[in-house]
Amino acid sequence: MSDTICFLLNGEEVKIRDLAPTTTLLNWLRYDRALTGSKEGCAEGDCGACTVAILDGETWRPVCACIQMLGMLHGRSVVTVEGISGPEGDLHPVQAAMAEGHGSQCGFCTPGFVMSLWTEYQTGARPDTARTCDLLAGNLCRCTGYGPILDAASEAFDGPQPAWTVPANCIDVTPLNYTGDGRRWWSPETSDDLAGLVAQNPDATLISGATDVGLWVTKHGFDPEKVIYTGRVADLTQITEQDGRIEIGAGVTYAQAEARIAALAPDFGTLVRRIGGAQVRAAGTIGGNIANGSPIGDTPPALIALGAELVLRHGSDRRTIPLSDFFLEYGQQDRKPGEFVEAIRVPIPDDPARLRCYKVSKRLDQDITAILGCMIIDIVDDHVHAARLAFGGMAGIPKRAAHAEAALIDQPWTRATIEAAMRAMTEDFAPLTDMRASAAYRMQVAQNLLMRYFLEMTEPETATRITEIA
């Protein structure tokens, strides 16, 4: 057991013994270490001005330092914008490309862009524009219009590789059991240890990626006395496959799951790609997306449509429930004190293209869902055999459209049936009006998304997706 938070910062070992473990990496960098290159633009992981790189296995990933807590860094390697230049101050190729290509104007967002681009540069592969847009969706720039930055991502590969490297290793550490400034922090390394800690400390806050809890800290002054961090629990960060289903450990990040999910169902893969920016996907987990119970979390409707089950664990006891049963009402889940989400079991669909996921938001990338419809409808002999229509943003929880499903079952697979089901949907939901959409719009779109599904299945030649238009 380690009572000291140890990590590498720009290749040099750091030991932290007395600070609150929930101190954000950004505040520590800026005000304790005078590394002011990383900026605070929003303190909620949405603007990317604080982006730094963290080593995740063999991969450097961009994360938002504003919602990384010091306790999460134990055993990690962190690189900031100050750490990528050469020993003589030579600019790294991504820095040079940004400077020479007019990629900075006011410059406040620039270090964050540089660090996102640096993580991509470390892969050794020149990104195309689509890849770069995806990488940079979590970096906001208000000055340039992005063109010079997109160019710089590619142009960085035009010149020679830098002669210097940043040590790409993490450091060997033992599980963390830390007390600082009167706050406890545990970073267990096995799920058994995790289960024991959670059972003994049902009042502790569970953190995996901190893409939600981080905001409680930065925005609402949340100052937990006890934290149990799941990010180092090795057996929770696996995706396994057996008996026609995959099991996703609760600590698997979106970034780690993205490829496997895209193989499971391409639309689900696209949906995951649109969750947050690359920084949020590098930190946030599928388990956390479920456990926090948000009515607008993006993975639950897709998982519910796929018929996923949730494995909950208390000590050594486990129970498995349909995911849809986990969400009781707004802010309430079927999770008992001392219990935690251990894994998600997802049946592998026979036809990956059968699942369609339609996320509607004001902005395409890195926006919070207004309405999300995830649907699978099985057709046998031109009749609807089974239907799972799961929606986000339509109720206080992710919820199936039971009346609409009933209106489909055993009916002929026709436009008239779809229209009847669209009408029935008004009995399923009474959505809210808020800053994302009005209640009336939400209902109209939810109904129309069912029509989109029908058209995509019956008239594949009809264009229905604006993202696919040149």
Added chain:
Amino acid sequence: MDGDLTKDMKLAKDGVHTPRRHDSAEKQVAGRAAYADDVPEPKALLHVHIVGADIACGTVAPLDLSDIRKAPGVIWIGTADDIPGENNTGPVIHDEEMLAGSETRRGQIHFHGQPLFVIAAETVQQARTAAKRVKLVYTEETPLLTIDDAIAANSLLGEPYRMARGDIDAALATAPHRVQGQIEIGGQEQFYLEGQIAIATPGEDGDMHVISSNQHPSECQLLVAHMLGVPAHAVTIEVRRIGGGFGGKETQGNLMACAAALVARHTGRPAKCRLDRDQDMILTGKRHEARVTYDAGVDADGRILGLRVRQDIRCGWSTDLSHAIADRAMFHADNCYYLPAAEITSYRLRTNTCSNTAFRGFGGPQGMLGAERVVDHIAHQLNRDPLEVRRVNFYALPDGTGDRAVTPYHMTVEDCLIDEIVDELVDTSAYTARRAAIADWNADNPILKKGIALTPVRFGISFTTTHLNQAGALVHLYQDGSVMLNHGGIEMGQGLFVKVAQVAASAFNIDLDRVKITATRTDKVPNTSATAASSGSDMNGMAVDNACAEIRGRLIRFLCENHNVTEAQVEFLPNRVRFGAQEMTFNELAKAAYLARVPLSATGFYATPKISWDRAKGRGRPFYYFAYGAAVSEVVIDTLTGENRLTRVDILHDVGKSLNPAIDLGQVEGGFVQGAGWLTMEELWWDEAGRLRTHAPSTYKIPTASDRPPVMNIRLWEKGMNRELTIKRSKAVGEPPLMLANSVHQAISHAISFCGDAYPDLDAPATPERILGAITRLRA
């Protein structure tokens, strides 16, 4: 003299007209460019938290602060009672109470978030935590939130203002066709990446030094001085660079500067006031929401015979810059279109919302979108291509044969280039063929619809408040030949510093790296205007050029007097000077002049010529010149959800003879994308209690990388050359390109029009919800 000394002259490295990179680019990419919050914090620093009201309208009882005073780390609390001078941060009209809370009297609350008092504590967290202890007792009143609320209550800031020309009643009454309608236009958050911040350090004799993220240091200086009750000379404002401004720091930084200075004055300790993003967005002003109501009389070709426009402008709770902004909305109600008879009336509405303020375009975008809406509506009603209607209405150059060059404010347009620019853009963008192809594509596609539109821009350059059109500069030539320059302009990313440095380098014909620009400070150049109205390089460039010319003149006279040559025999070669048959390096010349006791420091000054404005009569020449441009946008929309995407943009923009083409291209692209955000995804949303619910990037969405269209062709107009004697014949570029994005809104409207026969009547921003609403109306 043609105003361009560099013509036909061999230039040293990186002088004017070259695409030199931003002066801080290397530091920015390395994280070494320092912003206000990057300055190392002294140990004694206090952190200031502004406590805001959580109702939108009413009064708050005298404050009971006893509990907060006991909170850990709290050093001092400041209320209205503690302000030594004027309790006000209103820049023009002093109607903006700085702190509304008092321990002895009730405080008036005009909007949700209104500053009540400040807490100074040892740490940011302690200050914020202490704020939670306060128990505020309110008497609530019903707030006026919307344009309709304000109209119904006749809640106005000042009198309605009218500009008119010709007999509008007769023109409308006799016109063959009438086109009437209304458009609602949303506001916009500036969303500078660096939030509002100020750091105040007390000095001797009651002096105060303030580092502020601010576009208008001179005004900030005056407000801090008035608040402290000291003369202006006691206050120095310093700004090296700011992390984006876009108008949002023209007046809105003053509160933070005053709050920090108040704490510093009372505690004797340096104090920092840095807003977090949420409070920044709740507290500070934004682009004005507007409603434009129009009644146009037109002939069979769509030529406008008369136009009556009413503009309702939502100003928020205080005046701020709203009158100048609303005036500019009127100045651009015609855009590029000649109005034989016109009446434009503006109502400035007072509401219980944050006080709206400057934002790139400064009212121009709202006025211009209204004009584009009118011509688009005319085209729809007459079943014509909107481009045809635009063209028949363009201003003509004054040729003595007609008057189709006079604006509704009686200014003759002497430089109208829009015909030429539009012709070229129509050609290079293949507009006509693409418009036809889109109609075919839409006929084959039941769910997705495409749209295309070309819109022009004519933007007036000058502050319409005439006295603001002045600038000062301070230039030092050191004896080693290096140059330090200082002026009143603020570097906020727009490349002002490098442009002005290029001007100085070219004035002496020395390499750019011999010129250093230093932080803007009120103790170096006094009485400056805001870096705003796109005027930064026009005015500061001229002021610097004048200062350099003064020093250059002294150097020439020194050579003439000591080397027996005439002024005509002195020539500034790259980094060298030739005089008669002799030469020396510029550095040697500086040394020689120094030894001969020639003064090598000079101030420069510039006042924009030709302009005048009689606001009472609504007549004059408020603008020195106009900047022009045009854009073609193509979009695709989803008729099931209203989702939309910009797929191609072609832009041709006039920057005169560019001071720095790379910087100018960056301004054009950035301005366009910012404008596209305003008109599509950026939506401000207040709840019924008057609370802004879109106060962070999680809920307020500015464009991100994938929103940039996959095809974006941007060109500066090669023939550009300002006919006025501006700095090196360039034109201002900061604001005009934003309005090129009107084409996005019009293209979406075009796509919607394929869903039915009625006019789409699309409001802004064109969110998926508004688009689907318009489609639903057309299909009803």
